[in-house]
Amino acid sequence: MTAYASYEPPNLSLSRACTLVGVYRYSPSSPLPYQYLPNIRLLAIQYREGPDPGVARFRYVFDGVDPSTAPTSFEQALSVDCVLANVVKNDERLVVLRENADGSTTPLFDGFAQVPELTLTSSQELVTFVAYGVAVREWDTPISNALVRDADRPAVVSDVVTDIQVCFNPGGKPNASPLGADFTDRHGNSYPTFLDPLVVRDPDVRRFWTLPMAVRYLCFRGNAEERYVKNPSGELIDSLLDSRSPIAGVTMDPSDPSSYESHPILVPDSVVSSDPWPVALHELLEPNGFGMIFQLEADLSGDPVTRLTLFRRQDASLSGIKDLLLQQSGARLDPGLSNVAQARLARDTSAVANIYTVSAGLERYEASFVLSPGFKIQASDAADATSISAFDRSSPQFSQVNRDKYRLFVFDETGEGHWDFGSASTLYTATSMSSLFVDSSGRPLPWVKRRRVPSGELFSRDSSLKPIRARLAVSTDYSGPKPGLWDGSGTWQPVAGGFELLKDRLGVWVSVPNPNAWNIGEPTSAGMPFSSGLIRTVEALANPGAARFSLRLTCVIDGDVALKATAGQRPSSSTIFPVTRFVDGRGRYERRVVAPKSEFNPTKDAVVIRDDRAAASSEASARRLAGEAGEVAGAVVIPRFTCAYQIGDKIRSILGRSLSLRTNAGAPEQEGEVFPSVVGLTWDFDGKQQTTLQLSDHRGEH
Amino acid sequence: MLSNNEIQQVILRDTYLADELVRQDSEPLLALSGLLVLTKSLGSYPSAPRSYYACQPLSVLGAETEGGTATLVMKDCTLFALNLGNAVPPIGTTLIATNVRNRWCFRWDG
Numbered sequence: 011m012t013a014y015a016s017y018e019p020p021n022l023s024l025s026r027a028c029t030l031v032g033v034y035r036y037s038p039s040s041p042l043p044y045q046y047l048p049n050i051r052l053l054a055i056q057y058r059e060g061p062d063p064g065v066a067r068f069r070y071v072f073d074g075v076d077p078s079t080a081p082t083s084f085e086q087a088l089s090v091d092c093v094l095a096n097v098v099k100n101d102e103r104l105v106v107l108r109e110n111a112d113g114s115t116t117p118l119f120d121g122f123a124q125v126p127e128l129t130l131t132s133s134q135e136l137v138t139f140v141a142y143g144v145a146v147r148e149w150d151t152p153i154s155n156a157l158v159r160d161a162d163r164p165a166v167v168s169d170v171v172t173d174i175q176v177c178f179n180p181g182g183k184p185n186a187s188p189l190g191a192d193f194t195d196r197h198g199n200s201y202p203t204f205l206d207p208l209v210v211r212d213p214d215v216r217r218f219w220t221l222p223m224a225v226r227y228l229c230f231r232g233n234a235e236e237r238y239v240k241n242p243s244g245e246l247i248d249s250l251l252d253s254r255s256p257i258a259g260v261t262m263d264p265s266d267p268s269s270y271e272s273h274p275i276l277v278p279d280s281v282v283s284s285d286p287w288p289v290a291l292h293e294l295l296e297p298n299g300f301g302m303i304f305q306l307e308a309d310l311s312g313d314p315v316t317r318l319t320l321f322r323r324q325d326a327s328l329s330g331i332k333d334l335l336l337q338q339s340g341a342r343l344d345p346g347l348s349n350v351a352q353a354r355l356a357r358d359t360s361a362v363a364n365i366y367t368v369s370a371g372l373e374r375y376e377a378s379f380v381l382s383p384g385f386k387i388q389a390s391d392a393a394d395a396t397s398i399s400a401f402d403r404s405s406p407q408f409s410q411v412n413r414d415k416y417r418l419f420v421f422d423e424t425g426e427g428h429w430d431f432g433s434a435s436t437l438y439t440a441t442s443m444s445s446l447f448v449d450s451s452g453r454p455l456p457w458v459k460r461r462r463v464p465s466g467e468l469f470s471r472d473s474s475l476k477p478i479r480a481r482l483a484v485s486t487d488y489s490g491p492k493p494g495l496w497d498g499s500g501t502w503q504p505v506a507g508g509f510e511l512l513k514d515r516l517g518v519w520v521s522v523p524n525p526n527a528w529n530i531g532e533p534t535s536a537g538m539p540f541s542s543g544l545i546r547t548v549e550a551l552a553n554p555g556a557a558r559f560s561l562r563l564t565c566v567i568d569g570d571v572a573l574k575a576t577a578g579q580r581p582s583s584s585t586i587f588p589v590t591r592f593v594d595g596r597g598r599y600e601r602r603v604v605a606p607k608s609e610f611n612p613t614k615d616a617v618v619i620r621d622d623r624a625a626a627s628s629e630a631s632a633r634r635l636a637g638e639a640g641e642v643a644g645a646v647v648i649p650r651f652t653c654a655y656q657i658g659d660k661i662r663s664i665l666g667r668s669l670s671l672r673t674n675a676g677a678p679e680q681e682g683e684v685f686p687s688v689v690g691l692t693w694d695f696d697g698k699q700q701t702t703l704q705l706s707d708h709r710g711e712h
Numbered sequence: 713m714l715s716n717n718e719i720q721q722v723i724l725r726d727t728y729l730a731d732e733l734v735r736q737d738s739e740p741l742l743a744l745s746g747l748l749v750l751t752k753s754l755g756s757y758p759s760a761p762r763s764y765y766a767c768q769p770l771s772v773l774g775a776e777t778e779g780g781t782a783t784l785v786m787k788d789c790t791l792f793a794l795n796l797g798n799a800v801p802p803i804g805t806t807l808i809a810t811n812v813r814n815r816w817c818f819r820w821d822g
Contacts, residue, residue, distance in 0.1 A: 181727070279723070398814060405813075466734025479734060511735040526814050532789060541789030542769070546814065597723065 023345070028699050029651040030109040031118060033068060035102060038313070044105065049073070049080035049096050052106055053138065053696040055119045058704075059301050059657050059689040061288035064143035066106060066119045068098075069136060084128050087137040098123045104141050105314055108651075116653070117314035118693065120144050120306055144238040144316050145304040149286040153232055156283075159187045161206040164215050169193050169203045175283040176204075178219040182279060182597040183207035186223055188215035195234055200244060201226035210475040221251040221275040224294055229318065232287025239304060240317040250320055251275065251300060253632045273628040279597045288318075299323050299636040301687075303657045321658050323636065323687060330658060331685065333665045334646060347666060349652070355644035355705065357584075357673075363591040364583035364638040368626040370573040370599035373455075376469045376619075377446055377605035378496035378564040380488065381517055383429040383551065384420035386436055391415070392552035401548055402524040416525040416547045419561050420517035421493045424459050428493055431558060441493045446605050447569050450618065457570045461515040464565035469602050469619045470610035480565035481609060482509055482518055484530065486539040488560040496562055498607040503538040506531030511565065518563055520547065564609040573601040575626035577634035582674045584640035593633060599626045639674040642686040643706040651699040660685040661705060747816070748772055749793060750786065751805045761800050761820070764792045767809060797821040 031052055035045040053067040074082045080096040081087040087097060098104065106119040121141040129136040156176045160168040165188050179185060185207035187193070192200040202223045205216055217223070226248075229241040254270040263269045275298050282290035288302070295302055305319045321330075336350045337343065391397055399405040401416050422428040425440035440459045447457040467477040481504065488500030508522040508529060522528050525547040532543040539559065550556050573595075579588050599622035604611040611617050648655075655661075662685050663670045674684040690704030749767035758765055768790060774782035784806070793809040793816035801807065801820040809816040 181723075395814065402813070464735070466731050513732065513735065524813065527811065532787065536788050538789075542791035543789070544791070549814075 032107050034105045036105040047096050054694045056692045059303050061292040063145035066141045069138045084135045084137050120314035147238045148288050152284045152286050153282050157203045159203045159205045161209040164188050165191045177281045178224050178277040179279050184216040184218040186217040186219045199230035201230045212475050219277040222248045224277045228287045228291050253628045331660045331662050333663050336664050337666045349648045351649035352647035358643050359584040359640035362584050362640045363589045364579040365590040366630045366633040367576040368593045368595045368630045370595040372568040372572050373601040375603050375605050376566045378562050378608040379421045380492050380496050381419040381561045382493040384418035385415045387429050392549045398526050398548050404523045417520040455571050462567040464511045483562045484559050486557045486559050503533050575630045577630035583638045641706040642671045646703045648701040652701045657688050657691050659688045747809045749809045751801050753803050761798050764794050767793050793818050
């Protein structure tokens with residue numbers, strides 16, 4: 011036989027008792043940790059999202075009830091050597107406890123007293139002071155002393171505390187310890203340490219710092235003892251801090267990893283030394299759509315404990331989604347159906363950006379370039395010893411007019427002039443690079459005739475995995491275009507030295523004192539054109555009938571197109587106008603190509619050494635998700651003290667008025683709904699008790 | 713406190729300066745002042761003393777101790793050196809050639 015039961019709670023009374031709170035001096039290690047301070051009144055408590063420890067404001071009550079323990083005037087309250095028991099001294103730890111209906115207590119604030127302040131007027135003397143949450147102690151010691159791994163055996167946990175700056179991914183180079191070799195401290199927390207980024211092994215064991223790795227390091231190293239703040243667990247850090255994109259046809263559920271694609275977030279080149287770890291943490295989290303709160307809770311004994319909580323701003327998970335209540339205008343007031351006394355809200359789309367372009371540096375190419383003399387050649391230059399001496403810097407016949415003659419060899423990419431042996435004249439035709447600047451499908455990329463400064467290092471590496479320096483070679487049988495891109499033919503003898511790369515264009519300058527005695531080093535194999543290792547540059551180029559030589563420079567130059575990834579405007583954007591923002595991805599994202607028929611790529615196809623387009627695209631999508639929807643921002647006042655809303659909670663709607671506060675209407679179904687979050691919480695106890703919620707940002711706070 | 717833009721400029725300048733150092737020739741090869749060479753024939757050995765002779769450079773090794781034995785190893789290349797002396801050195805003569813600004817020279821008087 012089926013039984014039924016029903017419960018109809020009575021309507022809430024229009025008036026209710028205020029919440030009882032008390033201020034206590036707190037000494038955790040004492041037998042009686044809490045000492046009630048009857049002469050201290052709580053005025054307000056304020057918490058904010060981000061690296062904010064929270065603040066509470068108090069005032070003294072000069073009621074004269076017990077002058078033996080409590081001050082009765084401002085001079086007693088402010089005196090630094092007052093011995094009265096109920097005078098709160100600087101740095102004393104105070105706790106605000108709320109008395110619950112069952113007699114238990116709940117901590118509302120836990121912090122250290124600071125900054126007593128006097129307001130003296132003809133009608134009153136008011137002494138107030140503030141206290142900052144215990145998390146303020148995390149600002150006492152900035153980050154320093156990077157923990158660095160021995161580079162000879164990176165997989166062995168052998169770390170040294172150094173004074174090296176704490177810098178993640180310096181210059182775009184990975185510098186985290188290998189996978190599976192994290193440091194574990196005596197509390198059981200594990201985190202990567204720093205590895206010398208210059209030591210490159212095969213296979214390369216260095217790792218890029220990702221966001222969870224960096225957060226682990228900051229939390230577990232900056233707050234190893236957890237004396238005042240409890241860190242989040244390593245597992246939560248790893249699972250939370252990634253970039254997620256929905257899968258086509260699947261509704262994204264943050265609690266179900268199979269409903270989205272996860273991508274790591276690389277930390278940009280950032281120096282965090284001398285910052286307090288909460289500040290450094292916030293600077294890493296905030297641009298990637300994550301937030302942090304120092305959240306006060308009660309442990310099993312009811313004592314206050316502060317935890318660092320991390321959360322994803324766009325997280326549409328059901329936990330933490332709440333509603334505000336407001337009855338229809340004219341309805342009989344029921345406090346159970348209305349909790350909004352005041353509100354100032356705005357759907358702010360002024361800061362919306364719906365197109366994000368992550369732009370890295372210009373695409374870079376390693377290629378081999380055949381050079382031509384950048385000077386006029388005359389047969390009389392090698393007519394006799396005196397003529398030849400005019401180009402020898404150590405000779406009295408040397409003239410500065412000849413500074414570049416028989417030294418400057420150029421690609422002439424801008425048509426400023428190069429010597430042509432065929433016509434025995436200077437030509438002013440710019441050398442084409444069109445076959446170099448092509449995309450992965452062979453389609454031409456835009457390029458402009460401009461000077462190209464050669465980079466000193468190649469992408470190609472030697473057997474020790476060190477980058478090879480830009481290389482010069484000489485040939486006497488090359489018949490391809492001069493100047494021009496190397497066509498793969500000819501017998502080339504490496505030039506070991508005696509030249510410098512030009513600083514302002516593609517080419518070299520022979521730096522030896524006498525170019526007619528250019529020592530290029532002995533050849534490494536037989537059949538080389540200059541078997542003695544000596545080039546008589548003046549005679550070889552000026553003498554009619556001489557075996558003229560060609561120079562081939564293998565180096566890296568910039569293209570004219572940057573690696574870019576763009577996340578375009580979508581229907582979920584709050585504005586109809588396309589609003590574009592650029593994200594500077596230099597140092598994190600690159601595209602490097604070794605051109606076909608270059609010294610280290612004899613094939614006919616370009617070899618892409620590195621292409622970070624996918625990673626840049628992930629970042630662009632993540633930033634668009636965070637920036638396209640606009641904000642519902644402002645403040646809501648609830649006319650009583652309530653713990654029902656916490657920082658990080660999402661406010662879904664105002665029930666009773668059917669107003670949805672969703673910010674990403676129009677977004678694909680797979681992405682779920684996004685609501686404004688509570689970023690600030692203020693409890694007022696001065697006069698009347700009320701709770702103020704700040705949504706999304708701090709406008710409207712008072 | 714530097715703005716983000718200033719920081720980027722500083723980073724770019726640092727990268728450029730680092731590359732600038734690599735662009736410079738850090739391995740200048742000094743011109744050799746002297747070489748041990750062996751005269752050889754390429755098919756038309758000179759008959760006149762004051763001529764250019766084809767020579768093969770030699771490298772000298774061996775324990776540098778009193779009475780130690782030297783090892784001479786021929787290098788696989790050819791240079792031409794002018795004889796300033798009065799006699800024609802036989803093929804296979806070991807000589808010391810000196811670099812005189814634009815040419816190699818030696819002296820053989822017999």
